[in-house]
Amino acid sequence: MNNRIRKAVIPVAGLGTRFLPATKAIPKEMLTIVDRPVVQHVVDEARAAGIEHFVFITGRNKGVIEDHFDSAFELEATLERRGKVKELEALRADLPLAGATSFTRQQGPLGLGHAVWCARDIIGDDEPFALLLPDMLHHSHGKGCLADMIDAFKKHGGNHIAVAPVPEDQTHQYGIVGVEDVKAKVSKITKMVEKPAKGTAPSNLHITGRYILQPTIFNLLANQEAGAGGEIQLTDSMIALSRLEPFYACRFDGDIYDTGSKIGFLLANIAYGLSRSDLEPELRREIERLLES
Numbered sequence: 355m356n357n358r359i360r361k362a363v364i365p366v367a368g369l370g371t372r373f374l375p376a377t378k379a380i381p382k383e384m385l386t387i388v389d390r391p392v393v394q395h396v397v398d399e400a401r402a403a404g405i406e407h408f409v410f411i412t413g414r415n416k417g418v419i420e421d422h423f424d425s426a427f428e429l430e431a432t433l434e435r436r437g438k439v440k441e442l443e444a445l446r447a448d449l450p451l452a453g454a455t456s457f458t459r460q461q462g463p464l465g466l467g468h469a470v471w472c473a474r475d476i477i478g479d480d481e482p483f484a485l486l487l488p489d490m491l492h493h494s495h496g497k498g499c500l501a502d503m504i505d506a507f508k509k510h511g512g513n514h515i516a517v518a519p520v521p522e523d524q525t526h527q528y529g530i531v532g533v534e535d536v537k538a539k540v541s542k543i544t545k546m547v548e549k550p551a552k553g554t555a556p557s558n559l560h561i562t563g564r565y566i567l568q569p570t571i572f573n574l575l576a577n578q579e580a581g582a583g584g585e586i587q588l589t590d591s592m593i594a595l596s597r598l599e600p601f602y603a604c605r606f607d608g609d610i611y612d613t614g615s616k617i618g619f620l621l622a623n624i625a626y627g628l629s630r631s632d633l634e635p636e637l638r639r640e641i642e643r644l645l646e647s
């Protein structure tokens with residue numbers, strides 16, 4: 355078993371129904387937070403953690419995501435001719451290495467578990483991998499959520515899930531975990547439940563959408579039946595896997611934005627804008643002016 359986390363799975367097949375009409379013709383993952391598409395922010399987080407290969411689980415009408423991660427010959431030639439060196443260098447710095455991306459189609463909206471299962475051949479059966487849900491932006495004040503998880507993985511091995519507290523009245527919207535030590539940065543998971551009924555959650559720690567999983571998960575996903583919401587749930591297979599291998603919860607201390615919701619998307623734009631030195635002074639002034647008016 356190779357123990358380096360080299361590959362990341364990024365499911366991008368979702369229809370974005372929470373964000374219509376914006377997502378009628380544009381994939382939700384291509385909506386921008388400041389000047390970078392949502393999916394680019396997630397790839398940035400993965401690259402900062404040392405990920406070398408990106409596996410996108412796509413669907414119909416998502417071709418533009420593939421174009422985004424390719425070089426754009428006409429654009430680059432034009433920037434070069436016009437002497438726009440800074441813009442050209444920025445585009446080239448973002449470009450993944452040739453051969454470092456894979457795109458495979460999910461073929462139907464059968465759930466997150468099914469999306470992850472679609473990556474089985476590309477990941478293979480002898481290395482653990484990262485999984486990042488692009489809706490959830492993890493704005494870190496340190497190295498990054500996945501980078502922290504990989505540090506914990508190097509120490510403990512096994513499987514890891516990023517978690518963070520949510521208000522009690524929101525636990526039914528997420529996967530929730532119970533842990534041995536609620537205060538620890540990294541703690542063994544004792545219980546997992548997908549979208550628990552109100553009042554039944556084992557804690558207020560929700561699964562935030564960053565995972566490190568062993569390839570054993572693919573065998574479990576292969577036999578899986580539909581669970582909550584009639585979808586093949588990743589959490590159901592993780593529960594089965596947790597009976598075979600250790601699972602750890604890694605607490606994420608930064609800010610999380612669900613960009614699939616309108617409020618989350620707007621807040622992410624403001625927060626990421628305020629953290630940019632070229633935008634912060636004017637943006638802050640304008641927000642204050644709006645709030646006063």
Ligand code: G1P
Pocket residue numbers: 466487489490527528529530548560561562563588589
């Ligand atoms: C998925 C997972 C859930 C997790 C959530 C984070 O749910 O199944 O465990 O808490 O992502 O966004 P979904 O948002 O697809 O309903």
